[in-house]
Amino acid sequence: MKIRCIAVDDEPLALDLISKFIEQTSFLSLEAKFDNAIEALGYINQNDIDLVFLDIQMPDLSGMELARIIDGKKSFTKPRIIFTTAYNQFAVEGYKVDALDYLLKPFSYEEFLRASTKAYQFFEQQKKSESENKAQESNSDYIFLKVEYQLVKVMLQDITHVEAYKDYVKVYLKDKKNPLLSLTSMKNMEELLPKEKFMRVHRSFIINLDHIDSVARNIIHIGEHQITISDNYKDVFANFLSKWLG
Structure with missing residues (x-):
């Protein structure tokens, strides 16, 4: 299973690093990268995305504001979020929007892989639950x-x-x-x-x-x-x- 990802960060070096980490992780697929949340939102609305690596402190539309928009979507297939930020005071707020994890900059590939593996396990469980539900429903009236x-x-x-x-x-x-x-x-x-x-x-x-x-x-x-x-x-x-x- 490949997890379809996008990376969103207004810092070029940080965006390049996250993109590199995604590309070297076998179960992740980098679909696109953005240096602002507004363009990222437009892409999410038009494409099937599983996971967003999302910076919080960005101009115009912040990562937290984008996360609230995504969390408000009444959809079973809305993307999930892993925050990437230099500010730890947003951790509690991050979990309020149902983020899968929170990476504090600067983070290593080991830390990135740990968070990504957590996401992989989440999607595997979600897929298994959906299959079980469909099997149960198909045998029901x-x-x-x-x-x-x-x-x-x-x-x-x-x-x-x-x-x-x-x-x-x-x-x-x-x-x-x-x-x-x-x-x-x-x-x-x-x-x-x-x-x-x-x-x-x-x-x-x-x-x-x-x-x-x-x-x-x-x-x-x-x-x-x-x-x-x-x-x-x-x-x-x-x-x-x-x-x-x-």
């Missing part, structure tokens, strides 16, 4: 979805279809007028839902095969909803349809 600030138990048989909606998904339920709005991705939903019951038929739609009312050409009817089968999924759905028709 229900899943849990994050809706606003709570986890909601949803019976699989009640889900008629799922629709992509910006950074969220809409989960439509039978006998419910309004869908649930959950902060997750279509890819995650596709992995979460059992493949023998659910099928992706469009970049923006996953359907429950048991809730299909009718199919006309490339349109699936589920209740009052009409869902288009896109060209990328026509062959897979046609194969299912041939088995369905016997």
